[in-house]
Amino acid sequence: MVWFETILVVLTLLTGIVWLLDKLFLARRRAARGGLLDEEPVLVDYSRAFFPVLAVVLILRSFIAEPYKIPSASMMPNLLIGDFILVNKFTYGLRLPINNKKFISISEPKRGDVVVFKPPHDPENNWIKRIIGLPGDRIAFQGNTLTINDQAMSYQTLGTYTGRGVAQGTESAALLQENLPGRPHEILEGDRAEGQGEWVVPAGHYFVMGDNRDNSQDGRLWPEVGADGQLLPDHNFLPEENLRGKAFLIWLNCEGWVCKDGFDASRIGTRIQ
Template sequence: MDYDFSFFLVVATFITGLIWGLYLVYLKLSRQPFDYEKEPMLVEYARSFFPIVLVVLLLRSFVVEPFRIPSGSMMPTLLIGDFILVNKFSYGVRLPVLNNKVVDIGEPERGDIVVFRYPKNPSVDYIKRVIGLPGDRIAYYDKKIYVNGKPAKQVSLGRYQGVGQGANMTGAEHLVENLDGVEHSILITRGLPSNVEGVFVVPKGHYFVMGDNRDNSNDSRYWGTVPEQNLVGEAFLIWMSWDWQHQGVGFDRIGTVLK
């Protein structure tokens, strides 16, 4: 079980609701009228915070959850300091903390940007792009992806110019890659050898994911596929961007729809 912020919200909702509910039962059994001025401080805090934490829990668990991008593994699509929103019901409704799916709505598609619990340490959230679906045969050679024997088309846009915390990627090659009709930007460092190449068969109920910053991403090439139950949701929007080494707030990135 992952004792994260969702766990805190569940506990906070339960405790504040229990305190408020027990106090109402006590008033009813003792036939005392409700009086704000006579309300104990603990009950007052519980009554005030219960609806707030409940709404946050419901929104964060079943609708949308915010995340901050801490690394450059998804450059140039996502930059260090981007704040994104993740759709929590794209791949089914799941119970908070337990992460068990209770309503099946949809499955990831190739090219989706997904947030998931890192299989080797489920307390850590990762974000990558879905490359392989269950049953796919994914090959990676010479910095190119082959999906079931078909190469993903790449078109070079030239030299990438990084800024702020991503300035170290200046000089990498910026390309547009096409995954079954889904076009997205990637970065490749031509002088850097590919550490992991080969063929990967995606098991049933799993997904093969990679970062858009191909030579600077810890992904399925190194630790394997992502089980379906580890999925958190689909990233769909940048709602804020902050890079203290560049220009502070990146107003040009706010509102960017991810693809």
């Protein structure tokens, strides 16, 4: 969340400034007056203790990996409600905290990547979906069949999915393997076939979809108007600057407060494909 990131940056800067001022000036003044160690101000003491910790957390979270929790069923069967995941923050380039502005480019997103981002109509929150369309692609979704650049994806039926954990019994959908070029993956398919249409991905944008096709608010269904009431050009597409990183690992599955609704140890260490 933006507020947590902002608080982390502010606290890191404040404690760092206090520590630096003390090291360069205040400590010398106390020594010149014959001050003792126990006369050190409380603020300086806390800043010296917390600044290294806050700085390490900020660097790791902003430039290495950031944890997220899956809140919805939109990426089932691959990501479940209660999964705690890690997101690689440097795969696509290094970005500044808070404003997410990229200052070093490293690589470009690939088709099939599972990414965390801020959707154009809900910029205060992080969402997670799979990249289906790259800039310039022609995407169509008709009758539960995905077509990319006039090539219809092939599907293999794997059985019926009935849900796991919190979603147990709430899902009853066909479990399929969608053979996305270079990234085959499992999806859920119901009988509603929502979000049908055709799109051409503009430059600097991506088209994203959830793996739970009938239960995902993704690029097919994003509104034309943002939370501020302003019209959103290219509202079906994810702007590159809204990317937060690439999801790569499940490190915990815990449902409910203190795992009271379930704990699935088998998901620990699962790579996100």
